[in-house]
Amino acid sequence: MTTLLPRRADNDYRGYKAALWIFGLILLLRVVMSVNSIFNGYLVASSADGIPLDSYTPAGARAVVSLFATLGLSQLALCVVGILVLIRYRALIPFLFTLFLLEHLGRRLVSRFLPVARVGQPPGIIVNLILLSLMVIGLALSLRRGGNSSLRGSDVPD
Numbered sequence: 001m002t003t004l005l006p007r008r009a010d011n012d013y014r015g016y017k018a019a020l021w022i023f024g025l026i027l028l029l030r031v032v033m034s035v036n037s038i039f040n041g042y043l044v045a046s047s048a049d050g051i052p053l054d055s056y057t058p059a060g061a062r063a064v065v066s067l068f069a070t071l072g073l074s075q076l077a078l079c080v081v082g083i084l085v086l087i088r089y090r091a092l093i094p095f096l097f098t099l100f101l102l103e104h105l106g107r108r109l110v111s112r113f114l115p116v117a118r119v120g121q122p123p124g125i126i127v128n129l130i131l132l133s134l135m136v137i138g139l140a141l142s143l144r145r146g147g148n149s150s151l152r153g154s155d156v157p158d
Helices: 017-039 041-048 058-088 090-113 124-143
Strands: none
Touching (some): 017 058, 017 090, 041 124, 090 124
């Protein structure tokens, strides 16, 4: 439990290096997805998520696009925290993996109980499954001891 919630938030990381690379990849993907949702919400909603915005009223489509941009902004804020942790507070990497995983599963749970009509097989589902798999693998690798010594700042690739 102290690996998941360390007593000190410092750069003392004891998991596998591969988890840091996975975390960086997840952050990169999430930043791209967030910025894309903010600036291209209509395209993301209609193509990546398969929401038939053309069948909505203009006000309804605008509301969905606005919600996508808002969600993208909150995701981007979470990514900024993740970048800070990766650079300066690596002891919190397992906690951030857990937070990202819980947030992802929470969104899926909300979607299960409040489904949105979709058209076809949107590619966003595949991307989300890949992210989910990477988060589970990264969390497992970050919780295990990666060697005899802890990894500090310059010992780990950025």
